[in-house]
Amino acid sequence: MRKAFMGVRLKRLREERGLTQVALARALELSPSYLNQIEKNQRPLTVPILLKINSVFGVDVQLFSEDEEARLIADLKDVLADPGLGEHVALTEIREIAANMPAVGRAIVALQARSRQASERADAMASRFGLSAEEIEPATLMPYEKVRDYFYAHHNYIAELDEAAEALFDKAQLVIGDVATGLREYLRSEHGVDIVIVPATDTLSPQRRFNRARRTLELSANLNPGQQAFEMATQLAFLDIGDTLDRLAKDAADDSDETFRLARIGLANHFAGALVMPYTPFLEAAEALRYDIDLLGQRFGVGFETVCHRLSTLQRSESRGVPFFFVRVDRAGNISKRQSATDFHFSRVGGSCPLWNVYEAFSTPGRILTQLAQMPDGRTYLWVARTVSRGHGGFGAPVKTFAIGLGCDLSHANRLVYAKGLNLANSGVAVPIGVGCKVCERPNCPQRAFPPIGGRTAVDENERRFTPYPVA
Known part of the structure; x- marks a missing residue:
């Protein structure tokens, strides 16, 4: 496991509390020299120290979570892939921002979100009324987007x-x-x-x-x-x-x-x-049933989607369940629900990955599909997907059909009944997926729908390849 070097975050916490290094070292029962080495990233934050920080200051250890860092890295990669910035930001630099200056990283992501939303609104209004985008006053996030981001920021747990x-x-x-x-x-x-x-x-x-x-x-x-x-x-x-x-x-x-x-x-x-589905009984049942969605639905008298949504909220600090990512998509690929207790990330630019099993679920209605999927950064996830349909009335009345996806990091997969029969130890069996074609760095994907933003496409009139938009 990668050691957690998060000295800047600890130093920021100390300064926010108005403490000297000596005072903080005394509170954490460390020597001042040892604390100084932690703040300079010469020593990692260990689990006992994290627990001590939690007990002394009441700070959620999620502040120092590697999942939080990975989540921010994914968001920053999305933002900094924009060719309009005129800069190529290396992954090493992005990791440095996420690890040592997370507040700066979050501010960058927030600023880009404001800019993107304003641009999209201006373009949409210009197209609708025959005006130029410059004539349209940029708008802020739509109300439903603000609410969605509120729950996302709280890891879908209030x-x-x-x-x-x-x-x-x-x-x-x-x-x-x-x-x-x-x-x-x-x-x-x-x-x-x-x-x-x-x-x-x-x-x-x-x-x-x-x-x-x-x-x-x-x-x-x-x-x-x-x-x-x-x-x-x-x-x-x-x-x-x-x-x-x-x-x-x-x-x-x-x-x-x-x-x-x-x-x-x-x-x-x-x-x-x-x-x-009250927290403690539901979490105990989920663990006992190895997160079997159908059995949980039978026990609590609710449907597949409701169980999946509840599973994505089990993040009480003293008794956490598996951190899940929950999505609901339609046949056109629109994601109408996106809740995250973990760091899994799909781009908001150019849609999601067509190799993701959530979309395959529409071809086998009502059947649960499982998939080991690996992102370009090497992280592997177990995904469970199934369609759900709802009617409203009798014959001829409209029916809504969605695909529900529930995923978790491979490190938690052995706790799920859906890992049965899967070779979790062999990363080679995982399906290589990406964060969306426009920002995916995979060079040889046959399903690519768009050339990658910021990359140069190899154009050769004397050659045709199986892979669309080959990267130069």
């Missing part, structure tokens, strides 16, 4: 909501696998709200509607018990912990009313998932 949901599960004496019955009674006794099941007439019929005046919560008859429980739990979040939702949503809103309201919904949904 501790306050998760703990509140677990406490309410016990208070309401809910039963795993039949949460709907208990929630129905709790809503009636604590909030005077009655549940009304309403037949769905068309695709515009809401799945959940709260009538505040009548104190009724209308649920669509199309919802199964697990979905009904989730909708009841979502509404309960607004009723039971509205002040908490308001406070957390303000962190994501950036003074935007629409973003604030979307954030409240996202946070309420987060609470609902934690209430239907």
Whole structure:
């Protein structure tokens, strides 16, 4: 395992707390000379020292995580691949920024995101109204993008909501696998709200509607018990912990009313998932069942996608589950959900990799596919993918079909039932995938859709190769 040399981060923590090297060394029970060597990256941060930092300062050791560093490296590679910068930044330099100046790295990524969004909005508006891009005032991130980035920044885990949901599960004496019955009674006794099941007439019929005046919560008859429980739990979040939702949503809103309201919904949904699948029982079941998604769905009475989403949130500091990356994509390759508890990264430039098994899932509906996939940096992941479909009504009514992907680093793969039959020790069996064609550095991929940004394509009229856009 690579040693963790993170002296700059430790020095920054020390300076933020207003401590001298001598004072910090005394607090960590180290000699001043040893601490000085750590801050100069002459010695690594060991696990005992990290744990001591956590106990003394209450700092999450995730601050010093190699996963965090790898995640930032991937983001910086994406940003600095832009040929418009006029600079070729070597991977060595990127690693140096991520390891020693992570705040600078995050600022670079944030600035690029603002610039990219402004450019995309300007181009879209110019195309729509026949104007030049210069005539369009650049816009900030769209509200849903701000909310998405808020959850991404929090590793898809909001501790306050998760703990509140677990406490309410016990208070309401809910039963795993039949949460709907208990929630129905709790809503009636604590909030005077009655549940009304309403037949769905068309695709515009809401799945959940709260009538505040009548104190009724209308649920669509199309919802199964697990979905009904989730909708009841979502509404309960607004009723039971509205002040908490308001406070957390303000962190994501950036003074935007629409973003604030979307954030409240996202946070309420987060609470609902934690209430239907309370953290400790769910994590214990996941470990006991080796993260078998179908068996977890049967035990907790919820669907495949809901289980996968919940698995991506098990990052409580004192009892972490497998750190998963969760995505939901459609047939056109649009990623409508992207939640990460780990550092796996796909580019926001030019789409995702066509060799990824999430897209193959559409050719075998309802069947679980597994894949060992290796990124260009050598990191290998185990991916599980399957399609899910949802209808709304009877014959002829539209059906939504998505592919759900759940992945984790190879180091955790042996904890999953899906590793059965896979040769985890042989990296040669992994499918080589990339972060998206425009920023993928693989030179000989036959599935490449675009030439790589910043690379020069070999153009020879006397030669044709099997690999499209060969790199010079």
